[in-house]
């Protein structure tokens with residue numbers, strides 16, 4: 353495979369569903385052309401694929417030089433033309449740069465600080481126990497991706513936003529339609545209008561939530577967002593909806609992908625599962641290794657605001673760059689045996705949560721959720737094996753398992 357062939361993986365949703373060949377392509381790029389111009393696909397504007405860990409960090413460390421605006425996520429030319437003509441349907445933290453980004457991030461930054469999240473510890477442990485009980489009740493066979501991994505982070509997010517349990521199913525569908533929209537099994541339709549309909553449903557739903565929390569504030573995250581002020585004014589409709597959508601979506605499919613992929617890694621590496629049974633104190637390290645291993649966020653894009661030379665390549669002002677987190681997380685120059693799943697890996701300087709001013713706001717929460725779930729699950733599992741072929745989502749952005757059939761024996 354030459355670098356031009358390898359570079360096609362970034363514009364091919366099905367390529368992300370074949371983990372081994374995806375990583376093979378990235379290894380070719382890291383070795384032969386780590387700053388590689390992808391320009392063959394007529395559907396997409398050209399972009400530089402950045403595949404080395406050090407280069408991703410270098411770019412993320414310069415947010416004024418490499419901005420998230422105007423297009424932080426890889427979309428085809430049609431979707432870009434649409435956005436230019438119609439304006440942004442949403443403007444979330446990932447669409448922003450400073451100074452707006454800093455101001456909007458501050459609205460919830462404190463809520464996501466460890467000292468506040470600590471308060472959730474017992475609630476997470478309770479939710480984890482209920483989730484694992486549910487798995488026990490399924491009687492030794494389930495699709496772990498659908499039956500367990502997708503529901504647990506959704507319950508957490510919906511819980512912190514303060515949504516009623518009766519709305520969980522609706523939220524699950526909407527977030528999957530928004531994020532999994534490159535996979536034929538998950539998308540509502542294929543047109544921009546279909547996507548707009550999904551976003552409109554978010555608008556209606558969260559508009560009602562804002563009104564309720566302004567009338568009667570509670571201690572949930574929705575109340576923080578609904579009642580926040582910037583320069584003495586409440587957030588406007590677009591700011592509000594964008595905030596809810598980024599929290600609801602960013603905190604959901606990402607974590608469920610890491611959970612399902614993490615479990616598959618333990619099934620395929622029974623020595624590592626046994627290691628965690630013997631030494632539960634390693635679970636926090638194992639969680640980070642699961643996140644590195646799966647890297648559920650496949651990329652973010654940046655736009656160069658000045659000419660820049662990276663690894664000898666001339667990036668021109670206005671060029672678009674794709675930061676490939678899965679590739680950075682298998683970089684041979686940073687990780688010892690990067691293709692080995694090592695539940696006790698230390699250090700583990702993975703980039704799955706990004707780096708710099710946009711570093712994942714929910715990283716601590718995601719880690720807490722996963723620790724709570726695996727700390728509950730691992731000691732109760734007597735035996736576990738695959739019961740069919742796992743399947744990954746087709747995606748260009750966020751993804752992981754859509755199916756993980758397993759059989760297991762466990763105790764209460």
Ligand code: HEM
Nearest residue numbers: 445446602603606607649705706707710711712713714718
């Ligand atoms: C394993 C789970 C998760 C992964 C892999 C992940 C990954 C990421 C990545 C790669 C970024 C962009 C970082 C950058 O540009 O440098 C990001 C941003 C973000 N994440 Fe996460 N995330 C996860 C879970 C969560 C959770 C649980 C929440 C919240 C409840 C969350 C909320 C956010 C938000 C709000 C941003 C935007 C931050 C900004 O632009 O300032 N994420 N995440």
